[in-house]
Amino acid sequence: MIQRILPIARKEAIQIRRDPRSLFLAIGLPIILIILFGFAITYDIRHVPIGVIDLDRSSLSRDLISRISASEYFYLRFNSREYAGVEKTLKEGRVTIIIVVPRDFSRNAARGAGPTLQLLVDGMNNNSALIAMGYLNQLVEKFSTDMLAGTFARLGVSFAGGMPGAELRTRIWYNPELTSSNFIVPGLIAVIMMIMSATLTSLTVSREWETGTMEQMIAGPVRAHEVVIGKLIPYFGLGLAQVVLIVIVSRVIFHVPFRGNLLCLFTVSSIFLLCGLGIGVFISIIARSQQLSYTVATLTTILPSYLLSGFISPISSMPRLIRLVTYVVPARYFLTTLRGIYLKGYGFGQVWPQIISLTVFFAVIFTACVKAFRVRLD
Amino acid sequence: MLSVIRHIVRKEFIQVLRDKRMIPPLFLAPIIQLVLFGYAATVDVKSITLAVADASRTRESRELVSSFTQSGYFVLKEQASSPREIDGLLQTGKAEAALVIPVDFGRQIEAGRAVSVQMIIDGTDANTATIIQNYAALIMSKYSRSLIVRVLPRFLSLTPRVEPRIWFNPELKSAFWMVPGIICLVLLVTTLILTSMGITREREMGTLEQLIVSPIKPYELILGKTIPFAIIGFVDIGLILIAGKLVFRVPVRGSLVFLLGSGLVFILTTLGLGLFISTLSRTQGQAMITAIFYVMPAMLLSGIISPIESMPAVIRAITYLNPLRYYGKIVREILVKANGPSILWPDLAVLFAFGVVTIVLSSLRFRKYLE
Numbered sequence: 001m002i003q004r005i006l007p008i009a010r011k012e013a014i015q016i017r018r019d020p021r022s023l024f025l026a027i028g029l030p031i032i033l034i035i036l037f038g039f040a041i042t043y044d045i046r047h048v049p050i051g052v053i054d055l056d057r058s059s060l061s062r063d064l065i066s067r068i069s070a071s072e073y074f075y076l077r078f079n080s081r082e083y084a085g086v087e088k089t090l091k092e093g094r095v096t097i098i099i100v101v102p103r104d105f106s107r108n109a110a111r112g113a114g115p116t117l118q119l120l121v122d123g124m125n126n127n128s129a130l131i132a133m134g135y136l137n138q139l140v141e142k143f144s145t146d147m148l149a150g151t152f153a154r155l156g157v158s159f160a161g162g163m164p165g166a167e168l169r170t171r172i173w174y175n176p177e178l179t180s181s182n183f184i185v186p187g188l189i190a191v192i193m194m195i196m197s198a199t200l201t202s203l204t205v206s207r208e209w210e211t212g213t214m215e216q217m218i219a220g221p222v223r224a225h226e227v228v229i230g231k232l233i234p235y236f237g238l239g240l241a242q243v244v245l246i247v248i249v250s251r252v253i254f255h256v257p258f259r260g261n262l263l264c265l266f267t268v269s270s271i272f273l274l275c276g277l278g279i280g281v282f283i284s285i286i287a288r289s290q291q292l293s294y295t296v297a298t299l300t301t302i303l304p305s306y307l308l309s310g311f312i313s314p315i316s317s318m319p320r321l322i323r324l325v326t327y328v329v330p331a332r333y334f335l336t337t338l339r340g341i342y343l344k345g346y347g348f349g350q351v352w353p354q355i356i357s358l359t360v361f362f363a364v365i366f367t368a369c370v371k372a373f374r375v376r377l378d
Numbered sequence: 379m380l381s382v383i384r385h386i387v388r389k390e391f392i393q394v395l396r397d398k399r400m401i402p403p404l405f406l407a408p409i410i411q412l413v414l415f416g417y418a419a420t421v422d423v424k425s426i427t428l429a430v431a432d433a434s435r436t437r438e439s440r441e442l443v444s445s446f447t448q449s450g451y452f453v454l455k456e457q458a459s460s461p462r463e464i465d466g467l468l469q470t471g472k473a474e475a476a477l478v479i480p481v482d483f484g485r486q487i488e489a490g491r492a493v494s495v496q497m498i499i500d501g502t503d504a505n506t507a508t509i510i511q512n513y514a515a516l517i518m519s520k521y522s523r524s525l526i527v528r529v530l531p532r533f534l535s536l537t538p539r540v541e542p543r544i545w546f547n548p549e550l551k552s553a554f555w556m557v558p559g560i561i562c563l564v565l566l567v568t569t570l571i572l573t574s575m576g577i578t579r580e581r582e583m584g585t586l587e588q589l590i591v592s593p594i595k596p597y598e599l600i601l602g603k604t605i606p607f608a609i610i611g612f613v614d615i616g617l618i619l620i621a622g623k624l625v626f627r628v629p630v631r632g633s634l635v636f637l638l639g640s641g642l643v644f645i646l647t648t649l650g651l652g653l654f655i656s657t658l659s660r661t662q663g664q665a666m667i668t669a670i671f672y673v674m675p676a677m678l679l680s681g682i683i684s685p686i687e688s689m690p691a692v693i694r695a696i697t698y699l700n701p702l703r704y705y706g707k708i709v710r711e712i713l714v715k716a717n718g719p720s721i722l723w724p725d726l727a728v729l730f731a732f733g734v735v736t737i738v739l740s741s742l743r744f745r746k747y748l749e
Contacts, residue, residue: 019661019664021664022664022667025667025671028671029670032671032675033675033678036675036678037678040679040690040693045685045687064538090545091715093711093715114539117538117540117541118541118542119540119543120545122545123544123549123550124547124555125555126547126550126552128685129547129550134509134513134516137540138512140540141516141519142519144519144523144537145523147537148523167495167522168495168496168514168515169494169495170497170499170511170515171499172500172507173468173499173501174501175501175502175504175507178501180504182501184504195670195674199666199670203663203666207661207663210582290579290662291576291662294666295404298567299407299410303410303414303415307415307418312418314423314506316426316427317424317425336471339502340471343502
């Protein structure tokens with residue numbers, strides 16, 4: 001059996017080697033992606049462009065505005081005295097939020113008649129809008145608390161032991177500075193591995209169908225599972241090389257702390273890689289043309305591993321039906337494991353359930369490959 | 379000329395659609411992408427699992443906890459008896475955040491003194507952690523102010539209240555951002571990758587030689603080869619718009635003609651790039667990986683996935699070289715803000731310039747490659 005698998009693996013390896021540009025791109029793409037993702041994808045919203053229409057022009061309103069524009073979250077584009085032309089700035093996207101201070105703002109504050117601040121928000125980018133509004137609410141809350149403290153001080157009311165109330169002391173574990181790359185980079189390993197493994201292999205078998213070389217191979221005494229294993233081996237090697245590279249890049253360029261067990265990381269990565277490669281081979285067995293293989297591979301691997309793995313948004317916030325679908329996405333298990341190993345110091349003791357899930361997944365996809373291949377042969 | 383092109387277009391269509399199994403992926407793909415993106419890629423964080431270690435066990439402390447759970451953001455998952463237990467809950471991911479209330483909490487609050495409460499957040503997902511932190515801070519300062527006001531009710535209406543009015547997308551639905559993004563991605567992928575693979579396929583099969591010796595002119599070949607994928611791309615846009623409207627109620631507020639017209643301008647670039655990639659590739663596999671090599675970074679640096687304003691200055695500068703950035707903005711603003719050429723002409727002009735340059739350069743290269 002081994003004697004029959006090795007030649008297939010060797011033939012596949014030669015084919016990969018003979019095309020140095022694809023090999024270079026296959027190795028280079030993960031690194032470029034990781035650098036782009038690591039630097040470009042930050043979800044912390046900063047420098048949101050805002051505009052102010054201050055109809056009140058009092059010291060209170062000026063105080064509030066200067067506080068808002070001094071924060072790093074906002075960037076003051078204009079401070080106007082009138083409404084005219086305001087709608088246009090929001091429509092053109094020059095500002096995301098316009099803060100309107102009504103004429104009676106400070107008067108109402110002095111009388112205790114409930115001063116209001118109006119916000120006009122461009123909701124087109126719902127995420128930025130939501131976060132920016134959150135920041136603004138916080139700044140206004142802080143301002144209000146200080147206002148009260150000032151009022152009490154003026155009235156001569158003093159509190160022994162500070163203003164009454166509870167204060168929140170936040171501590172963040174595992175990633176105290178909330179560095180985006182610390183959680184994006186480990187997640188990226190999952191996404192990149194999935195994309196690379198499934199698309200690379202998705203063309204291998206369909207290429208043989210297209211060029212007619214499959215018939216030659218079938219004519220020999222090779223068994224279905226031997227072809228599948230033979231096809232997997234060289235890509236498995238390539239995939240492991242990519243994992244090593246990404247791990248090095250994450251350490252050297254992004255200084256992502258590595259707190260867990262390295263052996264555990266490579267074990268899980270290997271099983272995950274086999275799952276991805278298996279999916280690719282399966283697609284390429286059932287699809288007759290390379291274009292079809294490619295399209296199906298994109299649809300079933302790239303997007304789900306990107307969207308349904310928890311990479312972009314936490315799975316717990318998704319609707320229930322979509323949450324159920326995530327259970328059949330292997331990247332989901334891999335992603336949790338990776339973040340755990342990197343940031344929480346997981347070892348085999350914590351990740352064995354994920355290892356089992358991935359192994360089961362691989363067993364299923366491997367059997368499916370062999371079955372589908374037999375069906376195609378008959 | 380026209381009849382020659384028509385024949386190539388027909389041949390290409392037959393070739394693509396002969397394989398019946400090619401049809402579902404080509405036309406279902408965009409819809410599935412839409413549903414996935416629309417439902418799964420919500421960045422708003424809800425039902426954060428909260429663990430509480432309440433050493434105070436008083437009415438006041440329970441009030442504090444319920445102000446967290448009643449906010450709609452937090453779900454009480456575990457009542458921990460000790461801070462040590464909290465350790466384990468966060469480590470295993472059973473809780474995303476924990477509230478540690480000190481023994482003297484109730485007493486201090488009742489006495490009208492300041493007291494501090496500890497919040498521990500799992501920072502593994504930095505994005506979620508930031509949002510949790512913001513929610514918690516907001517809930518806490520509201521709670522504190524309610525305490526002051528309870529003691530001194532006349533201060534209730536001293537402080538400003540924020541009244542937000544949200545334009546264009548009042549419910550802040552993420553589909554309003556995702557649907558335009560998917561239109562861009564689908565158009566990019568179908569036109570760029572399938573074109574480059576389609577042309578290299580002829581080369582791989584050896585049929586390109588036959589086409590070269592025939593009296594077909596290079597530009598006729600180029601047009602004939604690219605038009606089918608452009609048509610498929612436009613059918614996909616239509617499907618996405620309809621599905622977006624039906625499933626997510628994303629409106630088309632602006633002009634449909636302008637939307638399709640700007641799509642044509644964008645396609646100039648992608649077809650040009652597809653052609654260019656096909657001159658670089660000998661096999662379909664090569665064409666595909668080269669195309670992905672372009673598509674992935676283009677997607678990341680377009681503003682579709684994460685906002686451009688938050689990127690570092692160097693990367694922000696690079697995004698200006700990305701045609702997808704301009705097209706993404708155009709589609710978004712047509713759909714959501716009903717903006718027309720009077721506002722969007724600068725973006726359209728840049729996109730057009732990109733298109734002309736890539737089409738001309740790659741056609742020249744393709745000619746040379748044919749000879």
